[in-house]
Amino acid sequence: MFKTRFTERLGVKYPIQCGTMMHISDAELVAACANAGIFACLASAMYPDEESLVNELNKLKSLTDKPFGVNVSLFPGHDARTVEVTLDIMAREDIGIIETAGRSPEPHLDKIRQKGAVHLHKCARIRDAVKVDKLGVDLVAIVGAECGGHPGMEDIATMVLVPEAASSIEAPLVAGGGFCDGRGLVAALSLGAEGVLIGSRFLNSHECKIHESAKQKLINAGLTDTMIIQRSIGSPVRVLTNEWANEILRMENEGASLEELLPKLTGQLSGEAWFDGSDDAVFPCGQVVGRTKENLPIGEIVSNIIAEAEQTTQKIGSLV
Numbered sequence: 001m002f003k004t005r006f007t008e009r010l011g012v013k014y015p016i017q018c019g020t021m022m023h024i025s026d027a028e029l030v031a032a033c034a035n036a037g038i039f040a041c042l043a044s045a046m047y048p049d050e051e052s053l054v055n056e057l058n059k060l061k062s063l064t065d066k067p068f069g070v071n072v073s074l075f076p077g078h079d080a081r082t083v084e085v086t087l088d089i090m091a092r093e094d095i096g097i098i099e100t101a102g103r104s105p106e107p108h109l110d111k112i113r114q115k116g117a118v119h120l121h122k123c124a125r126i127r128d129a130v131k132v133d134k135l136g137v138d139l140v141a142i143v144g145a146e147c148g149g150h151p152g153m154e155d156i157a158t159m160v161l162v163p164e165a166a167s168s169i170e171a172p173l174v175a176g177g178g179f180c181d182g183r184g185l186v187a188a189l190s191l192g193a194e195g196v197l198i199g200s201r202f203l204n205s206h207e208c209k210i211h212e213s214a215k216q217k218l219i220n221a222g223l224t225d226t227m228i229i230q231r232s233i234g235s236p237v238r239v240l241t242n243e244w245a246n247e248i249l250r251m252e253n254e255g256a257s258l259e260e261l262l263p264k265l266t267g268q269l270s271g272e273a274w275f276d277g278s279d280d281a282v283f284p285c286g287q288v289v290g291r292t293k294e295n296l297p298i299g300e301i302v303s304n305i306i307a308e309a310e311q312t313t314q315k316i317g318s319l320v
């Protein structure tokens with residue numbers, strides 16, 4: 001059930017991707033997703049050198065025999081040389097699926113394709129989706145304004161973005177931003193997507209190693225407890241509302257420069273705070289944390305999504 005070009009091209013059972021999450025998408029999380037029949041990518045940017053990245057890839061390969069991918073970040077902070085070096089490691093390690101996001105992958109296409117890897121690119125604007133589609137990317141993901149991590153500058157909600165993107169590109173579309181359940185999966189497919197991208201929901205999974213108090217903060221959060229920072233530097237991020245994020249927004253509103261903001265924004269702070277339970281950092285997450293109230297094993301999250309999607313499909317069928 002739910003066979004699409006997404007399931008065919010990525011070789012997975014279900015049309016669901018666990019969104020790549022910096023500091024979080026490690027070998028155990030990605031393997032748990034793969035073993036549950038969905039697609040996920042290792043966040044290569046978490047590993048500071050070739051040795052640690054290759055060790056993690058070996059661990060991942062030992063934990064699953066199902067397809068998985070590796071995310072190669074093109075966000076500012078990852079210069080072209082770093083990207084090329086990472087892509088060479090992917091080729092040496094025979095990684096069959098590469099995900100890019102953050103900037104146009106055009107300068108790196110030859111390296112991405114050097115071993116015939118399937119290429120998925122994630123973006124947040126229709127024009128970027130159209131551009132990468134013309135470049136021949138195998139799958140295109142698009143995220144709406146409610147997503148965790150980086151929404152676009154344009155504040156277009158998933159509901160509007162997804163059908164427009166689906167009508168504008170040839171490649172299979174993956175819809176992201178605000179999804180967490182089976183009704184969402186059916187909605188994404190109805191809007192023209194061929195897979196659904198779910199990030200924040202997996203923060204509250206057994207295999208996600210963030211601190212129990214961080215998981216509890218997400219469970220306690222309501223629909224209005226996220227906010228967007230970093231608009232002033234052209235790189236918006238949706239995060240959990242807390243004192244730290246409010247202080248950043250205050251500084252932005254007062255015209256703080258990038259140099260003044262950087263010490264507050266550094267990803268290293270979040271990387272530590274997710275795991276030590278501290279509040280002194282930003283915690284990227286989407287509005288959907290307001291609908292995520294249970295910490296469950298990934299296999300159970302996935303089987304719940306599929307069961308609800310099947311029920312929903314039958315219910316809609318009975319209405320026709």
Ligand SMILES: Cc1cc2nc3c(=O)[nH]c(=O)nc-3n(C[C@H](O)[C@H](O)[C@H](O)COP(=O)(O)O)c2cc1C
Pocket residue numbers: 018019020021022024043071073101102122143146147148149150176177178179197198199200201283284285286287288
């Ligand atoms: C904690 C966290 C970290 C993220 N890190 C990355 C990242 O490193 N690279 C990336 O492309 N997207 C990143 N994202 C975005 C997700 O891959 C995905 O696009 C997003 O979570 C989908 O929206 P949702 O949170 O509403 O499900 C991150 C999201 C979260 C919640």
